[in-house]
Amino acid sequence: MFKKSLLLGVTGGIAAYKAAELARLLTLDNFDVQTVMTKSACHFIGPITFQSLTGNPVYSDLWETNATNNMAHISFSRNVDAILLAPASADFIAKLANGMADDLLATICLARDCPLIIAPAMNRQMWENSATQRNLSLLRHDGVIIVGPASGEQACGEIGMGRMVETCELVRAVRATLQTGSLQGKNVLVTAGPTFEAIDAVRGITNSSSGKMGYAIAQAAMEAGANVSLVSGPTCLSPPAVGRFIRVVSAMDMLNAVQAEIAQTDIFISVAAVADYRVAKINQQKLKKSDRNLSLELIPNPDILMIVSNLPKPPFCVGFAAETDELERNAEAKRHKKNLPLLVANWAQDAIGSDESELILLDDAGKHLLPKATKIEQARRLINHISSLYKLK
Numbered sequence: 001m002f003k004k005s006l007l008l009g010v011t012g013g014i015a016a017y018k019a020a021e022l023a024r025l026l027t028l029d030n031f032d033v034q035t036v037m038t039k040s041a042c043h044f045i046g047p048i049t050f051q052s053l054t055g056n057p058v059y060s061d062l063w064e065t066n067a068t069n070n071m072a073h074i075s076f077s078r079n080v081d082a083i084l085l086a087p088a089s090a091d092f093i094a095k096l097a098n099g100m101a102d103d104l105l106a107t108i109c110l111a112r113d114c115p116l117i118i119a120p121a122m123n124r125q126m127w128e129n130s131a132t133q134r135n136l137s138l139l140r141h142d143g144v145i146i147v148g149p150a151s152g153e154q155a156c157g158e159i160g161m162g163r164m165v166e167t168c169e170l171v172r173a174v175r176a177t178l179q180t181g182s183l184q185g186k187n188v189l190v191t192a193g194p195t196f197e198a199i200d201a202v203r204g205i206t207n208s209s210s211g212k213m214g215y216a217i218a219q220a221a222m223e224a225g226a227n228v229s230l231v232s233g234p235t236c237l238s239p240p241a242v243g244r245f246i247r248v249v250s251a252m253d254m255l256n257a258v259q260a261e262i263a264q265t266d267i268f269i270s271v272a273a274v275a276d277y278r279v280a281k282i283n284q285q286k287l288k289k290s291d292r293n294l295s296l297e298l299i300p301n302p303d304i305l306m307i308v309s310n311l312p313k314p315p316f317c318v319g320f321a322a323e324t325d326e327l328e329r330n331a332e333a334k335r336h337k338k339n340l341p342l343l344v345a346n347w348a349q350d351a352i353g354s355d356e357s358e359l360i361l362l363d364d365a366g367k368h369l370l371p372k373a374t375k376i377e378q379a380r381r382l383i384n385h386i387s388s389l390y391k392l393k
């Protein structure tokens with residue numbers, strides 16, 4: 001039966017009171033929960049609460065002498081399958097981002113060799129502060145899984161981003177993270193973001209695409225045990241800690257990068273919004289403005305996905321279609337034209353730039369709706385679906 005060991009790290013914030021319910025839910029969900037609290041967390045809630053709910057002793061002191069080898073930080077981080085920090089305060093996030101180890105919980109996190117999931121919770125202004133955002137992007141880059149925060153009324157009376165996400169969502173995130181192995185050892189290639197087709201030295205044509213969905217899929221494939229290569233057009237995102245990250249600009253660059261990887265790819269997930277056309281002749285100098293009309297000759301770009309899916313021995317290919325009208329009809333037509341076992345359809349107006357999406361998966365068995373959820377959650381569901389189809393292949 002599914003029994004995993006989880007270290008619940010509680011840091012100092014008012015949302016610490018919700019961590020007690022979380023400990024209860026995780027225990028009921030068959031996790032063996034070990035709780036470690038910071039000194040400030042103990043001001044908000046008592047260790048006895050967690051001890052009673054989990055049936056395990058609670059630690060907060062780096063100098064705890066009960067640990068058999070006096071190295072609680074090493075034994076803890078070796079004996080658990082994952083660490084969940086809930087709530088993760090702004091101060092603790094700053095510590096993690098800088099690799100500090102000045103208390104038991106921070107030392108365990110630094111010594112870990114398992115996934116780390118954090119649920120930030122703080123006042124909205126602390127959340128928006130560029131120092132906090134900088135720290136979070138460092139953590140994201142280091143492969144830390146960040147869940148939330150949510151928006152709404154805060155304990156301080158203000159309204160905005162910074163509430164800890166609901167406890168049931170955290171339980172789901174832990175389960176999803178530990179459901180690794182479905183793509184263990186498989187090589188997954190993901191394209192993401194837009195491409196940029198230069199007109200002259202300073203101008204170009206591009207598509208609206210934040211890259212968020214592609215990056216989330218790369219992260220989810222990694223969590224499922226795959227070796228992931230991510231080929232990305234220009235985005236403002238920090239890449240997840242994938243095996244290979246290849247930054248490209250134009251569709252032709254993206255095609256070259258994909259072709260260099262494809263021979264060793266098992267699954268190709270084409271999420272990029274590739275520009276359909278490029279400029280026939282790129283001006284090396286900046287074009288001068290005039291009052292006359294300007295015509296540009298555009299030539300079609302190669303369809304990267306179609307090139308891959310028509311290879312003599314193609315990898316398992318997954319396409320995306322963002323449509324503004326007749327979603328299912330247009331998406332199914334694309335799936336047949338591009339010869340794909342699976343195509344993911346979404347409404348362009350809902351998905352672009354947003355942190356959430358609603359997806360329709362179209363495959364030989366029909367359609368499967370993934371109701372609205374955050375992109376990382378959708379990515380994990382999609383990866384589950386891909387791994388089950390891939391195994392049937």
Ligand code: C5P
Pocket residue numbers: 191251270271272273274275276301302303304305306318319320321322334
């Ligand atoms: O642009 P379109 O709707 O045809 O995109 C459908 C799928 O084809 C997407 O998965 C996209 O990444 C891929 N595509 C591609 N190369 C193109 C155009 C689209 O790989 N030139």
